[in-house]
Amino acid sequence: MKIGLDIMGGDYAPKATVLGAIAAHQNLSKDQNLVLFGDKEQITPILAEHNFNPDHFEYVQTTEVIGMGEHPTKAIVQKANSSISVGFQQLKEGKIDSFASAGNTGAMLVGAMFSVKAIPGVLRPAISTIIPKLKGGFKIMLDAGANADCKPEHLVQFSILGSLYAKHVYQIAEPQVGLMNLGEEAEKGSLLTQTTYPLLKENSLINFFGNLEGRDLFNEKADVIVCDGFTGNIMLKLAESFYVLTLKKGIKDEFFDRFNYEQYGGSPILGVNAPVIIGHGISSPEAIKNMILQSKSMIESQVIEKFKTAFSS
Structure with a gap:
């Protein structure tokens, strides 16, 4: 299981998101991995400050961030190397099983609709x-x-x-x-x-x-x-x-x-083809931790398959 997290999303990112990821790690088994999307150079010092082994996470380096006030559709297109855009691309390709962010809500909606798309019938x-x-x-x-x-x-x-x-x-x-x-x-x-x-x-x-x-x-x-x-x-x-x-x-x-x-x-x-979770913009580490565990529950429950079965008829 690979749980994707936008480490750059939210008013208090990346510190709050990194601390939330550290807290969530304690509740994950060895076959449940967190994949962090963002600038690793900003993440590494926070991990070191809390004596956390960086090898516990997987990383996807991105160089851009979609701001809270940016136009969602334009930002998704124009910032192809943003943490949200890259996260949705990997979700679409099946490289991760879920994706969560406390970043731009509109960009998350646009990304979900145009990358993983709505379940047929929804x-x-x-x-x-x-x-x-x-x-x-x-x-x-x-x-x-x-x-x-x-x-x-x-x-x-x-x-x-x-x-x-x-x-x-x-x-x-x-x-x-x-x-x-x-x-x-x-x-x-x-x-x-x-x-x-x-x-x-x-x-x-x-x-x-x-x-x-x-x-x-x-x-x-x-x-x-x-x-x-x-x-x-x-x-x-x-x-x-x-x-x-x-x-x-x-x-x-x-x-x-x-x-x-x-x-x-x-x-x-x-109603989309993969677990996608939007966090509150002011998400604290505790909220980020619970968002990650919520992603885990959605994957384990196979609720997306339940949706597909219901709407196929």
């Missing part, structure tokens, strides 16, 4: 994220920002992707799917949700719970939340703010502690 891949439940455990929400405008058939596919991901990566036996809406009744909502509801209800590949309201975001109703990327991204950013607010107010609470993004690593792009 109309639009989606970004998924974790939402903690009040009584323990969590929900998976998608789309969290890749597709601001969606059609009913996109939400149906998101429900299939989310269900399979919940079942095979997080071992939720019979995940229930909820459609985020402004009311519980089937006839409530926008044209998008009104049209999507009956399609989800009749779909045999999912266990449809019904509509969810905003107040259901953190309760026990459903295991997978489906919505368009505009709605999902707003809910995600609002949820993330709770953890920051509790820190500023000096509030210590187990539930709000679980809003800390570091625990979950990153957000996978579901």
Whole structure:
């Protein structure tokens, strides 16, 4: 197993990414190798400072970095020797089994779509994220920002992707799917949700719970939340703010502690032909470590093959 990591991506790279890789190494077996993409000259001193044997990692030297503010499509094309571009090229060629970065989110989406591409049958891949439940455990929400405008058939596919991901990566036996809406009744909502509801209800590949309201975001109703990327991204950013607010107010609470993004690593792009994970731009070493372990879980679960089987029919 070869887990690819962009060592140059993120606001605190390369130090945070290197330290995260060191921490993750302790949780990998001998046949699970980390492949670091970036400038080795910047990486080596950090490894030496922490007395870490550089031979534990594999390296792919790159000379360019795609900045957070750069135009994703232009940067992918114009910076062919960037850590993100080279990482996706190796993922496409099968030289690595997964690729993760806390760098430019748009570049990660473009790279995933144009290098490894969408699984045949998948109309639009989606970004998924974790939402903690009040009584323990969590929900998976998608789309969290890749597709601001969606059609009913996109939400149906998101429900299939989310269900399979919940079942095979997080071992939720019979995940229930909820459609985020402004009311519980089937006839409530926008044209998008009104049209999507009956399609989800009749779909045999999912266990449809019904509509969810905003107040259901953190309760026990459903295991997978489906919505368009505009709605999902707003809910995600609002949820993330709770953890920051509790820190500023000096509030210590187990539930709000679980809003800390570091625990979950990153957000996978579901629906492409290989495991691809996008980390938060402000990812700490702990977040990078968990993003690497998340990549490992996706590879081990063979969830991509599960996606391909579901959409081949």
